[in-house]
Structure formats: structure tokens, C-alpha cells
Amino acid sequence: MKPGRFTYHAPRSVDEALAVLGQHAGDAKVLAGGQSLVPLLNFRVAEPGHLVDVNRLPGLSEPVRTATGWHVPALVRQRAVERSAALTGAFPLLGRALHEVAHPQIRNRGTLCGSLAHADAAAELPAVVTALDGRLRIASPRGERTVAAADFFVFHLTTALEDDELLLGVDLDDLPAGTTTSFHEFAGRRGDFALAAVAGQATRDTRGVVTRCRLVAAGVAGTPLRLRAAEDVLLGARLDDSALAAATRAAAREARPTGDVHASAGYRRDLVGTLTRRVLADIAAAVPTEELTHA
Amino acid sequence: MPDQDEPVWVDTTVNGVRHEEVVDARTTLADFLRGRLRLTGTHVGCEHGVCGACTVIVDGAAVRSCLMLAVQADGAVVETVEGLTDDPGDLTPLQDAFSRHHAVQCGFCTSGFLMSTTAALREGPVTDEAQARDVLSGNICRCTGYTGMVAALLEVGGTRDDH
Ligand SMILES: Cc1cc2nc3c(=O)[nH]c(=O)nc-3n(C[C@H](O)[C@H](O)[C@H](O)COP(=O)(O)OP(=O)(O)OC[C@H]3O[C@@H](n4cnc5c(N)ncnc54)[C@H](O)[C@@H]3O)c2cc1C
Numbered sequence: 001m002k003p004g005r006f007t008y009h010a011p012r013s014v015d016e017a018l019a020v021l022g023q024h025a026g027d028a029k030v031l032a033g034g035q036s037l038v039p040l041l042n043f044r045v046a047e048p049g050h051l052v053d054v055n056r057l058p059g060l061s062e063p064v065r066t067a068t069g070w071h072v073p074a075l076v077r078q079r080a081v082e083r084s085a086a087l088t089g090a091f092p093l094l095g096r097a098l099h100e101v102a103h104p105q106i107r108n109r110g111t112l113c114g115s116l117a118h119a120d121a122a123a124e125l126p127a128v129v130t131a132l133d134g135r136l137r138i139a140s141p142r143g144e145r146t147v148a149a150a151d152f153f154v155f156h157l158t159t160a161l162e163d164d165e166l167l168l169g170v171d172l173d174d175l176p177a178g179t180t181t182s183f184h185e186f187a188g189r190r191g192d193f194a195l196a197a198v199a200g201q202a203t204r205d206t207r208g209v210v211t212r213c214r215l216v217a218a219g220v221a222g223t224p225l226r227l228r229a230a231e232d233v234l235l236g237a238r239l240d241d242s243a244l245a246a247a248t249r250a251a252a253r254e255a256r257p258t259g260d261v262h263a264s265a266g267y268r269r270d271l272v273g274t275l276t277r278r279v280l281a282d283i284a285a286a287v288p289t290e291e292l293t294h295a
Numbered sequence: 296m297p298d299q300d301e302p303v304w305v306d307t308t309v310n311g312v313r314h315e316e317v318v319d320a321r322t323t324l325a326d327f328l329r330g331r332l333r334l335t336g337t338h339v340g341c342e343h344g345v346c347g348a349c350t351v352i353v354d355g356a357a358v359r360s361c362l363m364l365a366v367q368a369d370g371a372v373v374e375t376v377e378g379l380t381d382d383p384g385d386l387t388p389l390q391d392a393f394s395r396h397h398a399v400q401c402g403f404c405t406s407g408f409l410m411s412t413t414a415a416l417r418e419g420p421v422t423d424e425a426q427a428r429d430v431l432s433g434n435i436c437r438c439t440g441y442t443g444m445v446a447a448l449l450e451v452g453g454t455r456d457d458h
Pocket residue numbers: 029030031032033034035036037038054074100101102103106109110111112113114115116117118120122123124125161165166167168191192193194343344345
């Protein structure tokens with residue numbers, strides 16, 4: 001099918017974009033990479049009267065170094081993130097997860113922030129940004145606000161963004177010394193959305209004891225699911241076989257996925273356990289560089 | 296929804312030729328290429344990004360032309376399958392390898408595969424089967440079973456110069 005009629009806006013400044021969004025709130029959609037929105041337009045699942053194409057906004061296409069880490073503005077394409085040695089160096093799980101997101105032809109247009117704003121429950125990037133404690137910078141005619149990733153995702157395809165708000169970018173803090181990250185997913189075919197995915201990071205002290213940990217699953221709840229019981233098992237422990245086994249069991253228990261035509265609930269729950277174990281095995285096997293220098 | 300279509304200007308270079316056209320804002324790049332410029336080598340299958348038949352190269356990057364609006368190609372350089380060689384009778388080494396390895400049956404998917412693989416080969420060599428299958432995985436073919444495409448890609452994939 002073909003999109004319905006809309007009035008096309010290509011604002012040249014954030015203020016101009018916000019003015020259009022404010023004027024047509026509820027009847028306007030932001031167009032970023034278009035890799036989720038244009039299919040909805042083509043099938044007329046979405047028929048906004050106004051399309052606000054943000055691709056011509058200046059200064060939003062390059063990652064920016066901040067005092068505490070990196071700011072990834074709204075127009076940084078997924079492909080640019082995976083090719084940025086600085087970003088994948090600082091956050092290795094981001095590069096691993098992006099390789100599982102669709103295909104290069106999609107990632108050449110799709111943005112990191114667009115995936116967050118779209119908030120598909122099976123999408124990789126919302127889980128990764130939640131596991132990194134990302135903060136989303138949001139602008140509206142009322143000013144700017146910052147929302148933690150943990151509060152941003154409300155439900156499948158639903159976020160804290162109001163109709164007249166624009167996601168400006170996401171802030172990711174540098175990881176503390178002694179931190180290792182990993183990401184694993186299982187999908188039916190290469191490039192498909194995940195049946196289940198787990199993003200994780202853990203910080204260990206010089207004795208190898210976990211002092212900080214984040215495990216977040218995708219595809220098994222309406223939002224990225226923080227696996228808190230599994231994290232609790234690991235805090236204060238070394239990543240040995242018994243800790244991994246206990247965390248794997250805890251993760252599978254706390255996931256409460258629903259079944260669908262692609263996989264049953266039980267299969268998805270088992271996947272969460274398996275993927276958690278794979279993430280933790282990666283982390284256990286890696287020697288954080290800071291520890292090498294201590295040795 | 297507005298009750299009339301909104302005309303917008305597009306100034307874009309396609310296969311080296313500059314086009315200044317007025318189109319409806321809701322026209323996709325795929326429909327612009329096919330319907331307005333009559334470049335019907337770009338095919339439209341699923342219209343939601345999945346099949347890859349509509350893949351073209353925009354500013355050096357392979358993209359789905361069904362998921363871009365024509366107006367978004369304003370100022371851009373677009374390459375379609377018709378532009379792979381200067382003379383319509385010529386074939387690139389990749390096209391020639393597709394032909395010899397029976398990587399084409401009905402041909403509906405072929406132009407999309409050629410644009411995806413051409414873009415991939417410009418980025419770097421493709422030297423083993425797993426990598427070839429990874430490159431091909433963003434497009435769907437219902438006829439060939441992919442084996443011929445893997446062979447064609449591996450035959451020309453080791454060298455970077457001819458693409
Ligand atoms: C074939 C195919 C396979 C895919 N496979 C996967 C996959 O495996 N995993 C995965 O995670 N994703 C997948 N995707 C989706 C892809 O990652 C999208 O690029 C991404 O979800 C949306 O990013 P975008 O920049 O294209 O956003 P758009 O499509 O432009 O927008 C998506 C939504 O977010 C809103 N939005 C976007 N940017 C902003 C902003 N700055 N402020 C406010 N609102 C905004 C839009 O209004 C819209 O509602 C796939 C897509 C396709 C076509």
C-alpha cells in the first residue's frame with residue numbers, strides 16, 4: 001500500500017521542529033530513520049496529518065564527548081554507532097547488539113534514538129541502553145527534561161514521550177574501571193527481532209568480586225526487563241560456576257514472558273536463562289584491562 | 296489528513312543525471328524512481344523493508360527505497376541497478392558472475408541483491424561463505440536457494456577494485 005496524505009515539514013532548527021510539533025500535537029509524527037515509521041505509513045497503520053522530518057536538523061548527527069561519557073544525538077544512524085571505535089570501545093555490548101539489529105541496509109538509515117522512541121518490546125537497543133543506565137534528553141515547547149531509561153519505556157511501543165516532545169539524544173556514562181559487558185540473543189533468522197535477548201555488564205574488584213551489575217532482557221515483557229534477582233545473586237560473589245548456575249536459574253524464574261506463534265512462554269523463559277549464562281560466561285572469561293595492569 | 300496532496304520539489308542526481316521534479320510529499324523514493332523516472336529496474340515487493348527488492352544506493356549507502364520518501368532524496372546522489380554500467384549491454388563482474396552461477400531465476404529480487412552486494416563490496420572484500428551469507432541475508436530470494444549467489448559473491452568478492 002501507499003502512505004495517506006500528510007503535510008511534510010523539514011524544520012532546520014530544533015525550535016522550529018518543536019513549534020510544528022506543538023501546533024499539531026496528536027496529529028504529527030517525528031520522522032527519523034523511517035525504518036519503523038514508514039512501514040506503518042505504507043500500511044496506513046499510522047496516518048498522521050503532519051510529518052516532521054528531523055533529518056535536516058543541524059548538529060545531531062555526530063556523537064559528542066561529555067564530561068561523564070558520550071552523548072548520542074537523535075540523528076546518529078545505527079550504522080554510524082557500530083562503526084564508531086569510540087562508542088563501541090566505550091560500550092562493547094552496543095556493537096555486539098547492533099550486529100543483531102536488522103541488516104546494514106536498515107541500519108544505514110535507522111537511528112539509535114529512533115529505536116528507543118519506537119520502543120518495540122523485542123528490540124535490542126532499548127535493553128542495551130537500559131543496561132547502560134542511559135539518560136534520555138527530551139525537548140518540548142515547555143523546555144528540556146531528562147528521563148532515565150528505566151523510566152522511559154512504558155510498554156510495547158509506548159514511552160514517556162509526550163505528543164509534542166522530541167528526543168534530542170541519549171547520554172551514556174563511561175563504565176567504571178573493572179567493568180566488562182556482553183550481549184546475546186536468539187532470533188529465528190539472521191536480522192530478525194529477538195525471541196529473547198540479554199544485555200549485561202558487571203564491575204569486579206581486583207579480587208574478582210562483583211561490586212556492580214546490570215542484566216536486562218528484551219522480548220520477554222512489555223519493556224526491557226531488569227533481571228534483579230539474578231543481579232542480587234551475583235553481587236558480592238565471584239563469577240564461578242556455582243554463581244553462574246544460580247544467576248541463570250534466578251533469571252529464568254523472574255522472566256514472565258507470554259507465548260506467541262514464534263515461541264512458547266516456557267521456551268522464552270528457558271532462553272532468558274541460557275542467554276544470561278552466555279552473557280555471564282563472557283564476562284567471567286574476560287579480564288578487564290584495569291586488572292591486567294594490577295597483576 | 297489534508298484533503299489534497301502537497302507538492303514538493305526534489306532535486307536529486309540519479310545515476311549521474313540531475314533531476315528536478317515536483318512530487319507528492321507522500322511518494323516513496325521507490326515509486327519516484329519507477330513511476331516518474333521510469334527506472335523500473337528497482338522492484339517493489341513488500342513495502343515494509345523486509346524483502347530488499349527495492350534496495351538502492353543513496354549517498355554511498357545501500358538503503359530501502361520503499362522506506363524513504365522521494366523528498367528525502369533532495370540533494371542526494373542515488374544509484375540504481377541501471378547505473379551499474381555506463382552501457383546497458385555491459386555487465387559488472389558481479390552481474391556477470393550472477394549470470395554464470397545461476398544466481399538469477401525469475402529476477403524479481405536480482406536488482407536489490409546487486410545493489411546490496413555492490414555496496415558491501417565497496418566497503419571491503421567478502422572472502423568466506425559465512426561472510427557471503429551474512430551480506431546476502433538482508434535480501435530475500437524465493438527462487439534460487441542462494442547457493443549461486445554465494446558462489447558469485449565469493450568469485451568476485453576477494454578483490455575490491457572492480458565495483
Ligand atoms: C526489515 C526490518 C528489520 C528490523 N529488524 C529490527 C531488529 O531486529 N531489531 C530492532 O531493534 N529493530 C529492527 N528494526 C527497526 C529498526 O531498528 C528501526 O530503525 C528503529 O526501530 C527505528 O529507528 P528510526 O530512526 O528508523 O525511527 P523512525 O522509523 O523514523 O521512527 C520510529 C518511531 O519513533 C519516533 N521517533 C523517532 N525519532 C524520534 C525523536 N528523535 N523524537 C521523538 N520521536 C522519535 C517516530 O515518530 C516513530 O514513532 C527493523 C526494521 C526493518 C525495516
